[in-house]
Amino acid sequence: MFRRPHNILTTKSESAKRLLLSFLVLSILPMASFNTKTAPAFGVKRVVIDAGHGGKDSGCLGASSKEKDVCLAIALKLGKFIEENLKGVEVIYTRKTDVFIELHERANIANKNKADLFVCIHANSGPKGSRGAETYIMGLHKSDANLAVAKRENASILMEDNYKTNYEGFDPNSDESYIIFNLMQSAYQEHSTKIAQKIQNHFKTIGRRNRGVKQAGFLVLYRTTMPSVLIETGFLTDKEEEKFLNDSASQSKISSAIFEAFKEYKQEIEKNLEGMEEIPVKKETVKEKKQEEKEVQNPPLYDYNDDTKVKKQLAFKVQLFSASTQMELKPENFKGLESVREYKDGSIYKYVAGNAKNMEEATQLQSEIREKGYKDAFVVAFYKGKRIPMSKAMKLMHAEK
Template identity: 50%
Template sequence: MKQLFAVTMAIALVIGTGAFSSLNSKRFKVKTVVIDAGHGGHDPGNLGTGRYKTREKDIALKIALELGRIIQENMPDVKVIYTRKDDRFIELSDRPAIANKNDADLFISVHCNSGPKAAYGTESFVMGNSNVPGNLEVAKRENSVILQESDYLEKYDGFDPNSPLAHIFFANMQSAYLENSLLFADHVETQFKDRVGRHSRGVKQASLWVLWKSAMPAVLVEVGFLTNPTEEKYLNDNLGQVYIASGIYRAFRDYKKDIESIE
């Protein structure tokens, strides 16, 4: 396993530099976006602790569909693709594969957070090696979906989502798209803070499999903590979901404008 990851990382770092240069050296259009609603089917994701009995998979799907609807309504030239449009289980490896197959220009994965009851706010993750304790816990939790797949040891080359060391091996694999991923993530958190009125916990880096395998800029958005009763109530409210989706849409609009203005 160590040799496999080491070789893969070396290749990625060599090729990545060229890919990054190409990505930023010419003007292009953001034509296709893939929206990924986290979890689904027999994987409920994080669970709320209040009277709503919230399941992450349901909130993520509602926000993802609303986000796609707003994009299609306001940007008919942009193709919107969903990893799922209903309550079904999509294997972790298949989510970025859908984006790669469709030559997506951006991958957005929507999730809900969990933590101490007092924890609240939004945060957006890009692929990186800054696995400080809090970020590592998010990475381990999101990557643990792998364990629900029967052949995960073979499919994921022996990757153990519970091992901190394993997360380090592929932390630099999306370096070719890091700058643009950070740009979009920053737009998301700015919109949440300045327009939606949410508390932003900022843009962070973590070793997330779903971002690592995406061959384009990719961001995982944690829209709030289901373990916080106040946020759980907000995320269950239809208007709250529209506000969140609208914030991500405006971030996408601003990101698209920025990217398409690059000479």
């Protein structure tokens, strides 16, 4: 009755034809009017500054100092710089004293205050000779060293009472947990990278060794709904750096470098907004297409059979965008993608592509689709045709092993 969805996008020659077709369609039709960009809608007015660790969680240790104290000192100085020099920007701190705050609560503070930016301040620990500053954004680690930093920072949850329920079974020591993680992040990567690069540039100008912008799966970042970065300001395990990180004047230098980066980022974002005719819409909302609205009979998400095994009822797809009006599932409406399906979430239509049977396939699919121009596309899981959390999908996958 229904056309079977393609297993993976299209073959190479097919996709080349598709590309040509979508190019032709685009040159004839006016530009599609939906927008899935996630630029902060009204500029950068509210920043949440998160001093790492605190209370019973000391963070990493130097010879004579604790990470939690260094983080707090730099965070408070950064906040003060912003408050005194950027009128109209509200600063919210996750902590201003030596208290323990759970990682998910830090993200929660940023989300519920609708912050435009989330900045976490930390200090590093590493093998002999490790020096310099690095800024992380949420993503899949490209080296074991980056993964090690995330594992160490995420280990804070082991001091929390209900970490197993609060983090949906996340195990800070399991490599696989970090793979699932990568699939959850996505939407704010572009802006997070922008501010991260600026921070590293300004660190260079104050003479810090630049270790670059890196990616890894940090629990404190993954649930934030705004651009967010985690700064490793330096190594407490290095004698010279420990001295530097604990010196009040040097802390001010570090804070002022972050402040300059923040100021530049804010100006850039807000300048771009002025140049636009319309304010970009927020994630999950789109401008309505100017076309006659008609009832569209779209095919179901995917074929599954109640009699078959669990895995056959599971599907991983890549979500492209959401829309308030229903769209016809024609490839030309979706940059030439053929296997697009829709599902409804309340009154919102969500469009997904592909049909992957496991995580590896899904990750591959996600990068193919991002290359096609859906930069914010991310993997979603379905069970018996219903959207389920990624953690549940993983449990179901493992249940049958």
